[in-house]
Amino acid sequence: METNPHVNNLHLRLGNAYLAERAFVKAVEHFRKQLESDQNNTQARLGLGNSLFYLGDLDHAAIEYSEILKRSPADADLHNRLGARLRG
Numbered sequence: 001m002e003t004n005p006h007v008n009n010l011h012l013r014l015g016n017a018y019l020a021e022r023a024f025v026k027a028v029e030h031f032r033k034q035l036e037s038d039q040n041n042t043q044a045r046l047g048l049g050n051s052l053f054y055l056g057d058l059d060h061a062a063i064e065y066s067e068i069l070k071r072s073p074a075d076a077d078l079h080n081r082l083g084a085r086l087r088g
Contacts, residue, residue, distance in 0.1 A: 008037070015047045027051040042068055053085060 015030035031048035034041055049064030065082045072078055 009034070011037075012041065012044050012047070015044065015051070019047055019051055022054070024051045024055045028055070040071065042071065049082075050085065 011030040011034035015027045015034060018024070018027035018030060028048060028051045031044045031051060034044040035048065038044065045064050045068050049061045049068070052058075052061040052064065065085070068078065069075075069082070
């Protein structure tokens, strides 16, 4: 059975919308729901990390960022973006 990518990424899109609106608690909720169905979704994990960062939960944000780097250790752009986020 073929799945619809728009439905599959619904929580990712909602998480990004809430993140843009600075509704970080709701963003965390949707990014986590997305990751329940797709643990390898880097965009959802990055959105979760960023939302946690903005909520002041730096320890859990760092865990999410570290998980992304484990999956893409050679991604220089990712290293730069995450470094900039951690510097504030």
